[in-house]
Amino acid sequence: MTRTPVNVTVTGAAGQIGYALLFRIASGHLLGADVPVKLRLLEIPQGVKAAEGTAMELDDCAFPLLKGIDIFDDPNKGFEGANVALLVGARPRTKGMERGDLLAANGGIFKPQGKAINDNAADDIKVLVVGNPANTNALIAQAAAPDVPAERFTAMTRLDHNRALTQLAQKTGSSVEDIKRLTIWGNHSATQYPDIFHAEIAGKNAADVVNDEAWLADTFIPTVAKRGAAIIEARGASSAASAANAAIDHVHTWVNGTAAGDWTSMGIPSDGSYGVPEGLISSFPVVCKDGRYEIVQGLDINEFSRTRIDASVKELSEERDAVRELGLI
Ligand SMILES: NC(=O)C1=CN([C@@H]2O[C@H](COP(=O)(O)OP(=O)(O)OC[C@H]3O[C@@H](n4cnc5c(N)ncnc54)[C@H](O)[C@@H]3O)[C@@H](O)[C@H]2O)C=CC1
Ligand SMILES: O=C([O-])CC(=O)C(=O)O
Numbered sequence: 198m199t200r201t202p203v204n205v206t207v208t209g210a211a212g213q214i215g216y217a218l219l220f221r222i223a224s225g226h227l228l229g230a231d232v233p234v235k236l237r238l239l240e241i242p243q244g245v246k247a248a249e250g251t252a253m254e255l256d257d258c259a260f261p262l263l264k265g266i267d268i269f270d271d272p273n274k275g276f277e278g279a280n281v282a283l284l285v286g287a288r289p290r291t292k293g294m295e296r297g298d299l300l301a302a303n304g305g306i307f308k309p310q311g312k313a314i315n316d317n318a319a320d321d322i323k324v325l326v327v328g329n330p331a332n333t334n335a336l337i338a339q340a341a342a343p344d345v346p347a348e349r350f351t352a353m354t355r356l357d358h359n360r361a362l363t364q365l366a367q368k369t370g371s372s373v374e375d376i377k378r379l380t381i382w383g384n385h386s387a388t389q390y391p392d393i394f395h396a397e398i399a400g401k402n403a404a405d406v407v408n409d410e411a412w413l414a415d416t417f418i419p420t421v422a423k424r425g426a427a428i429i430e431a432r433g434a435s436s437a438a439s440a441a442n443a444a445i446d447h448v449h450t451w452v453n454g455t456a457a458g459d460w461t462s463m464g465i466p467s468d469g470s471y472g473v474p475e476g477l478i479s480s481f482p483v484v485c486k487d488g489r490y491e492i493v494q495g496l497d498i499n500e501f502s503r504t505r506i507d508a509s510v511k512e513l514s515e516e517r518d519a520v521r522e523l524g525l526i
Pocket of ligand 2: 329356424425426428435436
């Protein structure tokens with residue numbers, strides 16, 4: 198039986214993450230090796246020509262799963278019939294810009310996109326926001342889409358999760374696939390909290406294996422939390438291929454499920470679990486099954502973790518207050 202192609206909308210398609218992302222979507226890494234896709238690329242008018250160039254290259258790969266590419270500069274058309282939406286395009290922070298300016302500029306992007314998703318996307322739409330500040334941009338888009346179930350709006354912390362896996366593997370001389378149940382809590386920002394207290398390395402508690410709280414506090418957490426800035430410093434541009442890879446991982450896990458005995462990290466609307474105010478889009482440990490996710494419940498949060506989760510959640514609350522004041526939610 199021939200499957201109906203899944204419509205995948207990618208915003209910011211002509212940007213550097215877009216360039217690293219589209220070829221992997223088209224080759225089956227996002228949804229599965231047997232799932233045909235149609236790409237809907239959304240750009241601002243100035244980005245359309247470059248997106249057309251990328252579309253030519255996609256054609257030239259002759260990917261068997263790629264059943265069509267359309268390019269738009271109108272969000273209503275870009276999200277028409279979308280089953281999956283990757284919101285990558287955002288206004289980057291430029292010199293002299295305050296946090297409030299950045300939130301306002303991105304509100305101008307994510308509010309209309311949320312409305313366009315509300316009015317035009319397929320009923321089963323799943324949204325991943327990558328563009329920064331990702332959690333609060335996801336909140337803005339979600340607030341503009343009252344007819345879409347709130348839990349379909351998610352923000353990307355999988356890059357932080359993957360970064361933490363590698364740092365922990367390198368410290369302990371283990372392999373990333375031996376590490377399970379690691380968690381990123383909070384905001385995709387320098388306040389995020391990568392938590393290894395419930396993680397396991399080859400079946401042993403990761404915090405016990407590390408047995409070095411100073412390394413945790415002074416090396417591991419800041420290395421993971423400030424990795425984006427370190428990459429900008431080294432590369433002269435923000436992370437792109439690793440961000441695209443994490444977006445692929447996020448959606449693939451959401452659609453196809455977490456492995457037995459493991460979980461992942463996703464920025465999702467809080468239901469009040471772990472003291473995170475309801476409605477904030479915060480990163481949690483989640484298990485995915487049958488295209489849905491659930492927060493892992495019942496974890497014991499120690500003092501070390503509590504302080505750090507609270508600090509990141511406080512920042513999220515402040516961002517929510519700021520966009521509320523700007524009338525964006
Ligand atoms: N959540 C995460 O872990 C990460 C998030 N990011 C964020 O992802 C975003 C994109 O990064 P890059 O691809 O490197 O940026 P980029 O500047 O190379 O590309 C952004 C693209 O978005 C387009 N764009 C801007 N406004 C748009 C709109 N309203 N509709 C459609 N397209 C629009 C631009 O024309 C441009 O082609 C940035 O906000 C960056 O900070 C980057 C790395 C990791
Ligand atoms: O830090 C940035 O601007 C890009 C980003 O989100 C990351 O690499 O985590």
